[in-house]
Amino acid sequence: MGNKLRMGMVGGGPGAFIGPVHKMAAELDGKIELVAGAFSQSAERSRAAGVSFGIDPARGYASFEAMFEAESQRDDAIDFVVIATPNHLHLPVAKAALAAGIAVMSDKPATATYEEVLELQSVVSKAALPYGLTHTYAGYSLVREARALCAANALGAIRKVAVEYLQGWLSAPLEASGQKQAAWRSDPALNGPGGCIGDIGTHAFHLLEYVTGLKVIGMNAALRTVVPGRQLDDDCNALVRLEGGASGTLMASQVAAGERNGLRLRIYGEKGSLEWHQEDPNRLSVKWLDGPEEIRHAGGGYLGADARAVTRLPGGHPEGYIEAFAVLYREFAEGLTAWQQNKSHTMPETLPGIEAGVRGMRFIERAIESNRTENWVKF
Ligand code: NAD
Numbered sequence: 567m568g569n570k571l572r573m574g575m576v577g578g579g580p581g582a583f584i585g586p587v588h589k590m591a592a593e594l595d596g597k598i599e600l601v602a603g604a605f606s607q608s609a610e611r612s613r614a615a616g617v618s619f620g621i622d623p624a625r626g627y628a629s630f631e632a633m634f635e636a637e638s639q640r641d642d643a644i645d646f647v648v649i650a651t652p653n654h655l656h657l658p659v660a661k662a663a664l665a666a667g668i669a670v671m672s673d674k675p676a677t678a679t680y681e682e683v684l685e686l687q688s689v690v691s692k693a694a695l696p697y698g699l700t701h702t703y704a705g706y707s708l709v710r711e712a713r714a715l716c717a718a719n720a721l722g723a724i725r726k727v728a729v730e731y732l733q734g735w736l737s738a739p740l741e742a743s744g745q746k747q748a749a750w751r752s753d754p755a756l757n758g759p760g761g762c763i764g765d766i767g768t769h770a771f772h773l774l775e776y777v778t779g780l781k782v783i784g785m786n787a788a789l790r791t792v793v794p795g796r797q798l799d800d801d802c803n804a805l806v807r808l809e810g811g812a813s814g815t816l817m818a819s820q821v822a823a824g825e826r827n828g829l830r831l832r833i834y835g836e837k838g839s840l841e842w843h844q845e846d847p848n849r850l851s852v853k854w855l856d857g858p859e860e861i862r863h864a865g866g867g868y869l870g871a872d873a874r875a876v877t878r879l880p881g882g883h884p885e886g887y888i889e890a891f892a893v894l895y896r897e898f899a900e901g902l903t904a905w906q907q908n909k910s911h912t913m914p915e916t917l918p919g920i921e922a923g924v925r926g927m928r929f930i931e932r933a934i935e936s937n938r939t940e941n942w943v944k945f
Contacts, residue, residue, distance in 0.1 A: 570599045571899055574637060576630045576659045577650035579606030579615045581746055584673060585650040588700075589619060591891030597899040602637060602644050604630040611633070630659050634666040635819065646671055646696070646902060652750040653678040653758050657686055664693040669905075671698045671898055675768050676923025678758030678930035683924050690920045696905050698898040699918040701772040701926075703829060705893035707864050707885070708850040708914070711873035712833070713777045713839050715852070721835025724778055727806070727814035731770040732828035736762075736800050736820035739793050752796055760930035761798025763789055766829075767818035767933065768926040773831055774816065775925065778840075781809040785816075786942045787933040792821045804933060812945065848884050872916070894918075 578585015585605065592598040603623035605615035609628035627633035630647075631740035637643040641782025646669035649659045657677045660670045670690075676699055677683040690697045703709055715721060740748035750756040751765055758764055775781060791797075802822055804816040822828070829844035838854040848864035862869060865881030876893045879885055894917055901913035913919055928945060936943040 570597060570644045571902060572601045572642065573598050573671075574633055574647040575600060575603035575650060576647060576655070577605065577609050578603065579608075580618075580636060582650065583747055585615075587888065587891060588648050588650050588671075588673075591888050592847050595887065595896050595899070596894035597903075598895060601625060601642075602627065602633055604628070604633045610700045630655075630662060634662050634668065637668070638666050644668060644851045645906070646898075649673055652756045653815070654756045657682045660686055660697070661689055663688055664695055664697075667693075667695065669696040669902055670918070671700065671895070672923070673700050674772075674923070675758065675760075675764050675926050676920070677927060678756075680927045683927035685921050687924050691721075694909070696898070696902050696913055697920050698894065698901075698913065699920070699923050699926075700891065700894055701769060701776070701848060701918045701922060702887065702891050702894065702936055703769060703773050703844060704916070704918055705876065705890035706842075706844075706847050707869070707873040707877045707893075708842055708847060708862065709773070709777060709890075710876055711850055711862060711869050712831070712842055713779070714870045714872045715840060716778050716833065716835075720837075721833065721839060722808065722837035724780060724808070724812040724833060724835050726834040727774055727778065727808065727812055728813070728830075728832040729774045730768045730817040730828065730830050731766040731819075732817070732822040732825040733766060733820045733826040734823040736793065737823045739795055741796070748764035754797055757798065758930070759798070759934055761789075761791075761796070762800045762818050762820045763787070763802045764930045766820065767802055767816070769829065769871075770816055770818055770831075771929045772805075772922055772926060773829065774825065776918070776922075777831060778808065778812070778833060780810055780812060781925075781945070782806050782929070783809050783945050784930075784942055785932055785936055785945070787816075787936040789933060789937040799937075802933065804936075847886060848892070 606612045613626040636802040731765040741752040784807035801819045824915035836845040841851040850862040852860045897914045904911040
């Protein structure tokens with residue numbers, strides 16, 4: 567194991583979606599190793615998952631509380647925990663970890679409700695321990711290129727934005743059949759009050775603010791539940807206003823039949839525009855008012871330093887979802903290692919943290935309020 571950072575996981579048990587992705591991504595650059603976990607609420611399934619992940623069976627714990635308790639007695643205790651459970655556990659797991667002196671990498675949304683994220687923000691601040699949030703799309707090299715273009719004002723002042731995240735997998739009432747991922751996502755007690763708006767709307771919102779560097783200051787959102795009997799929204803259309811005068815649209819849907827993972831961002835400035843699509847992530851289109859369209863390819867030596875810093879392969883060798891996730895883990899590992907050496911070290915600004923978590927939960931809360939009052943809301 568050498569001096570790799572030791573990771574524990576909560577969630578990611580048999581049949582889970584994102585837990586195994588976290589393991590692959592965390593371990594990709596050889597700086598982190600999964601060594602422990604409370605992978606399921608069932609002790610037996612947690613142990614089984616631990617064995618399938620190849621960890622010491624004694625470190626496949628029956629609960630996250632048992633993991634933090636046992637790990638804090640060990641010389642080779644976990645350095646951090648990743649939270650890959652349904653949303654209602656994000657706050658209790660993060661609080662328990664931070665109380666035990668363990669850093670946190672959490673999946674999004676940061677918590678289940680806005681009230682909870684304010685509590686978490688205060689806990690993170692008092693604990694003064696590293697906290698990262700896996701808004702995966704922030705890890706793509708061409709998202710970093712787009713962000714750098716906006717930061718350098720290459721497009722001129724931003725005037726219009728259009729971000730959409732369209733999926734179709736909840737077009738039928740999958741939750742009624744007990745499908746694992748659909749079941750908790752459509753239960754307000756486990757998911758929180760924002761359905762589609764919380765699950766993927768938050769990714770679209772984060773990408774928009776992350777790339778433009780501008781904060782959303784107002785929104786008029788319409789949330790709908792299209793599939794009969796579903797408890798939470800599954801379709802959302804919103805108008806947004808950003809600081810600096812830009813405005814645009816944010817659309818999220820999980821009932822857009824035929825769509826897979828259609829996250830797309832378009833940004834229009836005075837001098838030109840850019841477009842990036844998650845399903846074709848190695849191409850960035852930059853269009854100029856007075857010039858031809860440029861297609862920038864991931865891995866191109868002409869890309870800016872921010873994009874090149876998170877590129878592993880030469881152009882034409884596609885990098886994707888796992889690699890983008892791994893970029894966030896690499897930044898978390900670098901930040902955590904530096905923090906272990908110098909406790910006043912702050913995490914890299916490119917890595918989403920608790921502030922992004924608070925913004926995301928505020929976005930859900932504002933969208934629900936706007937929908938309820940059928941009106942514009944301020945942030
Ligand atoms: P999932 O249902 O596939 O997996 C959740 C896992 O948590 C299961 O293994 C379940 O057994 C486990 N779990 C539940 N209660 C537990 C407990 N008390 N202790 C230990 N484990 C417990 O869900 P998923 O789709 O993997 O989503 C998990 C989280 O990841 C959600 O918050 C979701 O929003 C987020 N997510 C993020 C991305 C991304 O791109 N960053 C993608 C998908 C999901």
